[in-house]
Amino acid sequence: MLEDSSHVAKFGVNFYNFIQRHFPWLHHPYYLLVEGLSLLNKKGVSLGHSYYTGVLKSYRPHLVFSVHDCLNRGYFQEAREILGNSVRCATYCSEFSGGYGYSRNWVEPTVDLYISRTETAKDYAVKKLGLAEEKIAVRGQFLMPRIYREAFTPIERHRFVTERLGLRSDRRIVFLTTGGAGANNHIALLEVLKRYKEKYQAVVVCGRNQKVFLEASKWKEENPDFSCNITGYTNEIHLYMQAADFVVTRGGTTTCAEALHFECPIVFNGFGGVMPQEKLTVKYFMQDNAAVKISKAEDFDSLLGEWCRSTEKFTDLKRRFSKMRFQDDPRDTIRMLVDLAQRAASESDVPPLKVVG
Numbered sequence: 616m617l618e619d620s621s622h623v624a625k626f627g628v629n630f631y632n633f634i635q636r637h638f639p640w641l642h643h644p645y646y647l648l649v650e651g652l653s654l655l656n657k658k659g660v661s662l663g664h665s666y667y668t669g670v671l672k673s674y675r676p677h678l679v680f681s682v683h684d685c686l687n688r689g690y691f692q693e694a695r696e697i698l699g700n701s702v703r704c705a706t707y708c709s710e711f712s713g714g715y716g717y718s719r720n721w722v723e724p725t726v727d728l729y730i731s732r733t734e735t736a737k738d739y740a741v742k743k744l745g746l747a748e749e750k751i752a753v754r755g756q757f758l759m760p761r762i763y764r765e766a767f768t769p770i771e772r773h774r775f776v777t778e779r780l781g782l783r784s785d786r787r788i789v790f791l792t793t794g795g796a797g798a799n800n801h802i803a804l805l806e807v808l809k810r811y812k813e814k815y816q817a818v819v820v821c822g823r824n825q826k827v828f829l830e831a832s833k834w835k836e837e838n839p840d841f842s843c844n845i846t847g848y849t850n851e852i853h854l855y856m857q858a859a860d861f862v863v864t865r866g867g868t869t870t871c872a873e874a875l876h877f878e879c880p881i882v883f884n885g886f887g888g889v890m891p892q893e894k895l896t897v898k899y900f901m902q903d904n905a906a907v908k909i910s911k912a913e914d915f916d917s918l919l920g921e922w923c924r925s926t927e928k929f930t931d932l933k934r935r936f937s938k939m940r941f942q943d944d945p946r947d948t949i950r951m952l953v954d955l956a957q958r959a960a961s962e963s964d965v966p967p968l969k970v971v972g
Contacts, residue, residue, distance in 0.1 A: 616686055620663025642890035652720050656689030671697045678956035681706045684718040691723050701963030703727045703955045707757060709868040711899035713739020716891035722746050728955055730754050730948060754948045755941025758872060762853040776858050780844040786816045790859035793822040800886045801831050803912045804863060809841040811919050816842035818855050823848045866893030878937040883908040905935040
C-alpha cells in the first residue's frame with residue numbers, strides 16, 4: 616500500500632532500507648520526519664490517495680486491517696467515507712514497549728479495534744497517545760500460521776542441523792540474521808566466532824543483500840576450519856531459530872517475536888546505533904536482563920568468553936528470556952478480527968464474509 620501507491624512513499628521505504636543497512640543513526644532524523652505524517656494524514660490520505668481509494672472501491676472490504684504505523688491515520692477515515700458503516704477498521708501494533716520510537720501514527724483514535732502486543736505498549740497508547748482503553752486488546756502471539764505448525768521434535772531438530780545445515784550436533788549454534796533488507800555485521804561477528812570454533816558454529820542469513828551473501832560465502836571459503844552455513848533471503852527463519860542456541864539480530868519486532876516464541880535468546884546488534892523503533896524492542900527485553908546488547912566486535916568477544924568460562928550465565932539468561940514468552944492463542948486474535956468484519960457485513964449489502972477452516 617505504501618510502495619505501490621506513491622513515488623514519494625516508495626522512495627521513503629527504499630531510503631529506510633538503505634539507512635538501515637548503512638547508517639542506522641540516520642533513523643533518528645528520519646523517524647522525526649515520518650512523524651509528520653500524523654499531521655499530513657490528519658483527515659485523509661495525502662500520498663497515494665488515488666491508489667488507496669481505488670482499492671477500496673474495487674474490493675469493498677468489510678475490514679481494513681493495518682499492521683504498519685504509516686497505514687492508520689487518514690486510511691480509516693477514507694475507508695468510512697467510501698464504504699460507510701459497512702466497514703470496520705483495526706490495527707495490530709507490533710511494538711513491544713512505549714516511549715521514543717513508538718510512532719504516533721500507530722494510533723488513529725477512531726479505530727474500532729486496536730491490538731497491542733504487550734501491556735507495556737498498551738499503557739503507552741492509552742496514557743500518552745490518548746487511545747480509549749476499551750478499544751484495546753493485548754495479544755502477543757500473531758505470527759505466520761506456519762510458524763506455529765512447523766515446530767521441531769528433538770529428532771527433527773537434530774536431523775535439520777546435521778543434514779540440512781551440515782553442522783555438528785555437539786557445538787552451540789549462533790544464528791546471525793538480518794532484516795529482509797540485509798542490515799548486518801556478519802563478517803566482524805564471524806571473525807570473533809572463529810576464535811571459539813571448538814565450541815561455536817554459525818548459521819548466517821544475509822537477506823536480500825547479494826553483496827553480503829557473496830562476502831560471507833567468500834569468508835567461509837577462506838576459513839574452512841570454522842563450521843558455518845550461509846544462505847541469502849529465506850522465509851524459514853523460524854526453522855533456524857529452533858536450531859540455534861541464540862540469535863544475533865537487530866531489534867526487528869517480527870524476528871524478536873519468533874525468537875521469543877522458540878525461546879532462542881537474543882543478542883542485540885547495536886553496531887552503529889539502535890534505530891528508534893528498535894529501541895522499543897531492546898528496552899523491553901533489557902529491562903528484565905533477558906537479553907544482551909553489543910555495540911562492537913569486542914563486546915561480542917567478551918560475551919562469548921564469559922559464556923565459555925561460565926555456562927551458568929548463559930543458562931540464567933535463557934531462563935529469564937523464556938519466562939517472557941507469550942502464552943495466548945493466535946487464533947483468538949483472528950476470531951476477533953473475523954467477528955469485527957462480520958458485524959460490518961451484517962450492516963452491508965455486500966455478501967457476508969465466509970470463514971474457511
